[in-house]
Amino acid sequence: MKMQKFDVLVIGSGPAGEGAAMMAAKNRLKVALIERHFEVGGGCTHWGTIPSKALRHAVKVLHDLKRNPLLREQHLSSRLTYPQLLASAANVIDLQVASRRRSYDRNRVPIFGGEARLLDAHTLQVQPGAGKPYRLSAKHIVIAAGSRPYHPPDVDFTHPRVRDSDSILRYAEHPFSVTIYGAGVIGCEYASIFINLGAKVTLVNTHDRLLSFLDDEIAEALSYHLREQGCVIRHNEEFEAVEAREHDVLLHLTSGRRIKSDVLLWANGRTGASQTLQLSAVGLESNLRGQIPVNGHYQTAVPNIYAVGDIAGPPALASAAYVQGSHAVQHILDPAIEPHCLEMIPSGIYTIPEISSVGKSERELQELKAPYEVGHCAFKNLARAQMTDERVGMLKIIFHAENLQVLGVHCFGDNASEIVHIGQTVMASSELNDVRYFTRTTFNYPTMAEAYRVAAYNGLNRLS
Incomplete structure (x- = not known):
């Protein structure tokens, strides 16, 4: 085969690769995509964000049915199993693949x-699944190869009772008990899923608190809510060994504690999928987590080669990955553009209920010694939350005590990942960014959005 030439070659079709490819195509660059799996979409579509969030939605619906007094008597939800709920995600994956x-x-x-x-x-x-390898060339290469679950060498992931965040989506039984090792975003999300399925869940955290990157108040609210639902959380623990047996699995911890369960979900970190890229051929190296160092434009040490998404490291969000891919190609088109700013990218954590935030936390502002004030709205006081019986959670607005600029928005509750975007929009606008914007705006009633008005008044009333 004659070597084909392009302006841009993109490795990987997840959100980062898609963002790069679409930006190149829209700007009339000759672009091609290389995907090693059987279909487009990457891990996000096939093993990560889409199937796990579709599963989470199915579990949430099941949870709502069980607590609804009008439907509880019908016992409609008691016969649904984990494999049946997993199957409900397959249609979403097919739709996403077809759309892409x-x-x-x-x-x-x-x-x-x-x-x-x-x-x-x-x-x-490029080595296809069958046939001879062939070559492609381009002026620029964008690596968007994604990541995979981290596997410590002394844990046997071939055993059917030992799973990672990919293979747990192929678990064929309905577990009675689950141990989750690693209490990051993935661990907390699956703790919520399994606890709402009625399983006994033990969440083993290697740190002293959950999700330390979150605002302290939000992280504490999640911890309290998980425990209230029956989740056992073990902080400051480290694994010593995993003993997988025929009917159960035993997690041995260095503290001497042993935890027995039907299945162990290993959720302690991810590794950039750089091992097969042969980076050394161009003088590049990855770190211990398989990630490729980049600058503010996602350029590697080889200027015409970019790395975006999970393989470039934090924040490892699908939403961020897409705009990272877009920015890399924008830099190819215009090397004079400003470096990409990640400060206004919201985090979304799909626990039950959700968590989402954008901007600074109280701890960060305290370290900066910035004068700030906080406004709260408890969802239990909102008419819409009372109607939908989604009363758990709150909206928290942090703003500058002198110029009243909104510095951070943090939300814990149903649809938090949607609600946060109102605050994000205000923060991103130099003209609108004033906490009084929320008191001057008319919100539909009843809605969850009016939490902004309540929280803004709550915070303004605290000013001296």
Whole structure:
């Protein structure tokens, strides 16, 4: 096969790769995508965000049915099992794949199937699933290969009772008890899922508190809510060994504690999928987590090679990955643009209920010695929350005590990942960014959005 030449080659079709490919195509660059899996979408669509959030939605619906007095008597939900709920996600995955395929077709982006590796700074060799390898070349290469669950060498992940965040989505039984090792975002999300399925859940945390990057008050609210639902949380623990047996699995901790359960979910970190890229061929190296160092434009040490998404490190969010891919190509088009700013990208954690935040936390502002004030709205006081019986949670607005600029918005509760965008929009606008905006705006009633008005008044009333 004659070597084909492009302006941009993108490795990986997850959110980061899609963002890069679409930005290149919209700007009339000749772009091609290399995907090693059987379909487009990457881990986000097939093993991560989409299936796990679809599962979470199914579990949430089941949970709501069980607590609804009008439906509880019908026992409609008692017969649903974990495998049945997993199957409900398959249709969503198919729809997402079809949508992305159409997008690539409409924008004339060819997709090459196979494993890509670097030969030099402008050339890739692609090994398809069957047949001989072939080569592609481009002026620029964008690596968006994603990540995979971290596997410590002394844990046997081939045993059916030992799972990671990918393989747990293929678990074929309805577990009575689950141990989750690692209390980061993935661990907390699955703790919520399994506890709402009625399983006995033990969440083992290697740190002294849950999700330390969150605002302290929000993290404490999540911890309290998980425990109230029956989740056992063990802080400051480290694993010593995993003993997988025929009917159960035993997690041995260095503290001497042993935890027995039907299944162990290992959720302690992810590794950039850089091991097959042959980075050394161009003089690049990954860190211990398989991530490739980049600058503010996502350029690697080789200027025409970019790395975006999970393989470039934090924040490892699908939403951030897409805009990272877009920014990398924008920099190819215009090297004079400003470095990408991640400060206004919201975090979304799909526990039950959700958590979302944007901007500074109280702890960060205390370290900066910035004068600030806080406004709260407890969801239990909102008419909409009372109607939907989603009373757990709150909205928290942090604003500058002198110029009244909104510095951070933190939300814990149903639909938090949607609610946070109102605050994000205000914070991003130099004209609108004033906490009094929320007191001057008319919100539909009853809605969850009016929490902003309540929280703003609550905070303004605290000012001296």
